[in-house]
Amino acid sequence: MSAAAHVPPPTPTERVVNGPTPKHAQLREILRRSVERELPPGSPIPSERELAQQYGVSRLTVRSAIGKLVEEGLLARVRGKGTFTAARRMELQLYLMSFTDDMRRRGLAPATEVISTSTEVPPVTSAHALGLAPGVPAHRLIRLRRADGVPLAVERGWYHADRTPGLLELDLTRSLYAQLADEFDLRPDHAYQTVWAESADRETARLLGMRTGTPLLVFRRVSSANGEPVEDMTSWYRGDHYQVTMQLDRSIPGSDTINSTEQPHYGGTR
Structure with a gap:
């Protein structure tokens, strides 16, 4: 040996x-x-x-x-x-916090690479999520997120153009949520988030430095500020670096409804 x-x-x-x-x-x-x-x-x-x-x-x-x-x-x-x-998996937090703030909270150095930006007509599902009429354009933003130099996530998001004029002219390597607050007085305070598993397609795998077909955790988040939808973003996270832990409680005594909330402790890497 x-x-x-x-x-x-x-x-x-x-x-x-x-x-x-x-x-x-x-x-x-x-x-x-x-x-x-x-x-x-x-x-x-x-x-x-x-x-x-x-x-x-x-x-x-x-x-x-x-x-x-x-x-x-x-x-x-x-x-x-x-x-x-492998690195221990990080707990993927399910509350509203920017990637930049989350990485700094963990003692890691965040970095963002802007892959592409555009203003175009979004798909029907994103237009509906943002409350846009058919044919109305939105801002499109694709970014690669790293921590301590390691690529962790690819984010592909749509943003309500009327509520974020000039968004694509900002320094999009910085925290987007901080700039939404500073430039547009928009502070996302509510979101619906859906989670599923998916195999990496060729482009996502290339950006993350992984093989095509590698398991990923996918999160789609529709965020609102002051009751108005602002963001429809889908993030592809490396499955070998993240895990999700949830605590399940019955929300109403005697009912069969179960709500899930994120258990705020580590079990591996984010």
């Missing part, structure tokens, strides 16, 4: 043996325990050849075990360098 690999030698209870549980599943759980209990984020793991020798299994078995942990976001492959323990 190389000096850079830190997975300890197997104990008698961590050996891969013949039995009803497939060897790749046994090895996967051994590696999972090592990653979760002993290895900090960014630690290298042994090569496939070294793990195969260490646990007495084939390289195909090792590849299968590692591949599953990569899919789960516990390990990350870096081309030409090897496999490393």
